[in-house]
Amino acid sequence: MDNLLKIQNCNKHFEGNKALDDFSCEINRNEIVGLIGPNGAGKSTLFNVITGFILIDSGKINFDKNNITNKGPSKINKYGISRTFQDLRLIRQMTVLDNILLSFKKQPGEHLENVFFQNKKVKNIEFENKKKALELLKYACISEKAYELANDLSYGQQKLLSIICCLASDAQLLLLDEPIAGINPAMIEKILSIITELPKQGRSVILIEHNMDAVSQVCNRVIFMDAGKKISEGTSEEVRNDPRVIEAYLD
Amino acid sequence: MIYLFHIFILIGIYIILSLSLNLIAGYTGILSIAHAAFYGIGAYIAALMALNFNSPFLLNLVLAMIGSAILGALIGIPSLRIKDDYFIIATFAFQIITFSILNNLVSFTGGPMGLPGIPQPVIFGIKISSHLSFLILIVILCIIVYFVCNRIVKSPFGRILKAIREDEVFTQSVGKNVSAYKVKIFMISSGLAAIAGVMYATYITYIDPTSFTVMESIFIISIVIIGGAGNLKGSIVGAIVLVMLPEILRFVGLPNSVAANIRQMLYGSLLVVFMMWRPYGFIGEYSFNRNTDNG
Numbered sequence: 001m002d003n004l005l006k007i008q009n010c011n012k013h014f015e016g017n018k019a020l021d022d023f024s025c026e027i028n029r030n031e032i033v034g035l036i037g038p039n040g041a042g043k044s045t046l047f048n049v050i051t052g053f054i055l056i057d058s059g060k061i062n063f064d065k066n067n068i069t070n071k072g073p074s075k076i077n078k079y080g081i082s083r084t085f086q087d088l089r090l091i092r093q094m095t096v097l098d099n100i101l102l103s104f105k106k107q108p109g110e111h112l113e114n115v116f117f118q119n120k121k122v123k124n125i126e127f128e129n130k131k132k133a134l135e136l137l138k139y140a141c142i143s144e145k146a147y148e149l150a151n152d153l154s155y156g157q158q159k160l161l162s163i164i165c166c167l168a169s170d171a172q173l174l175l176l177d178e179p180i181a182g183i184n185p186a187m188i189e190k191i192l193s194i195i196t197e198l199p200k201q202g203r204s205v206i207l208i209e210h211n212m213d214a215v216s217q218v219c220n221r222v223i224f225m226d227a228g229k230k231i232s233e234g235t236s237e238e239v240r241n242d243p244r245v246i247e248a249y250l251d
Numbered sequence: 252m253i254y255l256f257h258i259f260i261l262i263g264i265y266i267i268l269s270l271s272l273n274l275i276a277g278y279t280g281i282l283s284i285a286h287a288a289f290y291g292i293g294a295y296i297a298a299l300m301a302l303n304f305n306s307p308f309l310l311n312l313v314l315a316m317i318g319s320a321i322l323g324a325l326i327g328i329p330s331l332r333i334k335d336d337y338f339i340i341a342t343f344a345f346q347i348i349t350f351s352i353l354n355n356l357v358s359f360t361g362g363p364m365g366l367p368g369i370p371q372p373v374i375f376g377i378k379i380s381s382h383l384s385f386l387i388l389i390v391i392l393c394i395i396v397y398f399v400c401n402r403i404v405k406s407p408f409g410r411i412l413k414a415i416r417e418d419e420v421f422t423q424s425v426g427k428n429v430s431a432y433k434v435k436i437f438m439i440s441s442g443l444a445a446i447a448g449v450m451y452a453t454y455i456t457y458i459d460p461t462s463f464t465v466m467e468s469i470f471i472i473s474i475v476i477i478g479g480a481g482n483l484k485g486s487i488v489g490a491i492v493l494v495m496l497p498e499i500l501r502f503v504g505l506p507n508s509v510a511a512n513i514r515q516m517l518y519g520s521l522l523v524v525f526m527m528w529r530p531y532g533f534i535g536e537y538s539f540n541r542n543t544d545n546g
Contacts, residue, residue, distance in 0.1 A: 089421040110411060112403075
């Protein structure tokens with residue numbers, strides 16, 4: 001099987017606290033992996049490590065044949081990894097449409113010289129991107145919100161928007177940090193159906209989620225971690241019945 | 252009439268300064284109090300070139316912009332590591348250092364005596380010497396600077412600047428090299444500020460370091476904040492209001508010693524009043540005292 005992401009023996013210490021303890025795992029192409037574990041298990045730290053926001057002490061991370069260990073966040077995004085944040089980050093003072101436009105890759109208008117000398121090219125690409133962005137909004141059924149500030153969306157719509165931004169960046173691997181926590185059931189359905197579609201578009205997903213029903217519904221595979229270690233790995237059934245997992249939760 | 256022209260020329264110089272500072276402070280959200288330093292660097296480069304080499308005005312203007320932009324990169328780089336209040340202190344230090352160099356490098360900059368007799372500009376054989384011709388030149392330059400700034404902030408490049416202002420982490424996570432953008436906008440802003448410096452030097456024909464102090468930086472910030480941060484038209488409104496305001500005092504009949512102090516008090520209280528009741532300025536889109544929820 002072809003590995004998309006390969007994490008080898010990663011270690012990260014925070015002042016004596018082991019956030020990642022010799023952590024290794026592999027993510028295949030077109031697969032949805034659930035990452036579960038108690039609070040403080042190191043799940044979000046792992047996301048921050050993969051996306052370059054936190055540097056690791058030792059270990060190696062390979063993505064699609066590229067070594068991305070300790071590269072900068074913007075560079076890692078360019079390789080094709082996109083993420084959402086647990087504390088839900090968006091540019092709240094910009095419109096929904098602008099948030100998506102910001103997320104597209106390789107925009108000529110982001111280079112200063114093109115702003116002045118390639119106006120036509122910039123405008124054409126901007127027009128194309130706008131069309132794509134509106135299509136994505138239509139796909140997510142929030143077309144009518146395109147010109148509202150991201151801040152004026154409901155919490156669930158904001159979470160949806162953050163996933164759409166990942167889609168706009170055309171990532172091969174999406175890291176979704178609690179995409180359905182704290183939102184209403186109808187929105188949960190919508191977001192889960194979008195996530196389920198991702199492998200068909202050639203994308204893989206790592207999903208941090210506490211809602212076990214949702215995890216078993218969408219994930220092909222589940223990794224359980226605690227205290228920075230991988231405790232168990234398998235189908236959600238297997239992991240749920242693993243005595244080490246039960247023990248970790250009872251601790 | 253000449254008096255009015257003089258006021259309009261000053262307004263033009265401050266429009267260029269506040270437009271350029273707005274790119275950093277209003278759009279990218281990085282407050283810098285070193286803007287008068289770049290204003291001064293531009294003025295000194297052009298003045299020294301003209302005095303020592305008798306070089307043409309347009310060449311001096313370009314060199315002043317390039318020199319100022321390079322120094323702008325120098326101050327932009329620390330902004331990648333130092334944040335918020337600490338960065339303001341770093342720019343403050345840069346401002347003080349620049350002033351000290353201009354004031355103490357007597358053999359080169361004339362020190363406190365300044366540089367007298369700066370030649371007036373000659374563009375394509377046309378000598379700019381009357382107030383009216385200076386006014387026309389400054390209006391043209393204002394339009395160019397406005398066009399440049401407007402083009403930047405309306406472009407995808409400008410969208411990234413605003414994104415950096417609102418949430419740097421998110422901006423990085425969607426693949427934008429935040430550091431590179433910060434350095435670039437610092438270079439542009441400093442380069443544009445140099446235009447104002449060159450115009451000031453050739454208009455007054457005399458410069459000394461006291462025109463480029465931290466007070467001047469704060470005055471430019473006041474224009475940006477009171478006019479409205481994150482809005483280019485706000486900078487124009489702000490420059491007009493703040494340059495005109497003390498001139499009105501002139502006609503109230505106050506003695507000069509009193510008027511000068513009242514002027515300072517007026518700026519200070521205006522800034523406080525705006526910060527408290529109208530933090531977005533006249534027509535701004537960004538406020539520095541907004542509580543951010545970026546964590």
